[in-house]
Amino acid sequence: MADVLAAEDLAARRGGRVVFAGLSLRAAPGEALLLLGPNGAGKSTLLRVLAGLLRPAAGSLAWSGEEVALDAAAHGARTRYLGHQDAIKPSLTPREDLGFWARLRGGDPEAALASMGLSGLGGLPCRTLSAGQRRRLALARLTLGGAPLWLLDEPTLGLDTASVVRLGALLAAHRARGGIVLAATHLPLPLPGAREVAMGRAA
Numbered sequence: 525m526a527d528v529l530a531a532e533d534l535a536a537r538r539g540g541r542v543v544f545a546g547l548s549l550r551a552a553p554g555e556a557l558l559l560l561g562p563n564g565a566g567k568s569t570l571l572r573v574l575a576g577l578l579r580p581a582a583g584s585l586a587w588s589g590e591e592v593a594l595d596a597a598a599h600g601a602r603t604r605y606l607g608h609q610d611a612i613k614p615s616l617t618p619r620e621d622l623g624f625w626a627r628l629r630g631g632d633p634e635a636a637l638a639s640m641g642l643s644g645l646g647g648l649p650c651r652t653l654s655a656g657q658r659r660r661l662a663l664a665r666l667t668l669g670g671a672p673l674w675l676l677d678e679p680t681l682g683l684d685t686a687s688v689v690r691l692g693a694l695l696a697a698h699r700a701r702g703g704i705v706l707a708a709t710h711l712p713l714p715l716p717g718a719r720e721v722a723m724g725r726a727a
């Protein structure tokens with residue numbers, strides 16, 4: 525199958541310093557890439573560039589042959605980015621949070637709750653959730669609306685073993701539908717057959 529995501533010769537700069545340069549990668553439907561490297565190697569920076577949140581200092585980023593910068597809205601709609609922050613409103617319940625995102629993106633909030641084992645917590649204010657429960661809610665949002673490109677920064681941070689297993693099922697289902705996953709991690713991830721992208725030196 526043809527590659528869908530294609531990054532060529534990308535460079536990124538943070539705080540006036542080049543974090544990486546000459547980075548190329550490609551991903552086809554159903555593929556997963558693991559971004560590996562020491563602290564400061566630029567994994568989060570690369571995910572932000574791929575999400576269209578940070579402009580690359582050089583290089584090109586294309587989806588199905590078209591530069592993503594030419595249609596930022598379309599790239600935003602096809603992309604789900606999970607950063608270090610879970611971006612959860614404390615006064616909402618998980619059910620309300622997922623209901624809000626489902627109205628924007630489509631999908632079934634109850635199925636999303638269940639996908640990360642949150643059905644029993646769906647009515648509690650999010651301010652009362654533990655760190656791992658909040659991470660599970662952020663991961664449940666990925667499932668809404670069927671976006672093909674998932675960009676995940678340390679997705680298993682704070683998850684218990686059962687939640688890592690659930691995440692593995694979400695990732696497998698996404699890939700089976702032709703979705704693409706790029707994940708930065710220092711921990712083992714349930715992503716069988718993922719290709720590894722080694723990022724540079726520590727800072």
Ligand SMILES: Nc1ncnc2c1ncn2[C@@H]1O[C@H](COP(=O)(O)OP(=O)(O)OP(=O)(O)O)[C@@H](O)[C@H]1O
Pocket residue numbers: 538539540543561562563564565566567568569570708727
């Ligand atoms: N907002 C910023 N301003 C200036 N420099 C930054 C900024 N964000 C990141 N950097 C620098 O960019 C470099 C790459 O950071 P990045 O967060 O991409 O690394 P990482 O590989 O994800 O690291 P980690 O494994 O610790 O999460 C680091 O040297 C960091 O200090």
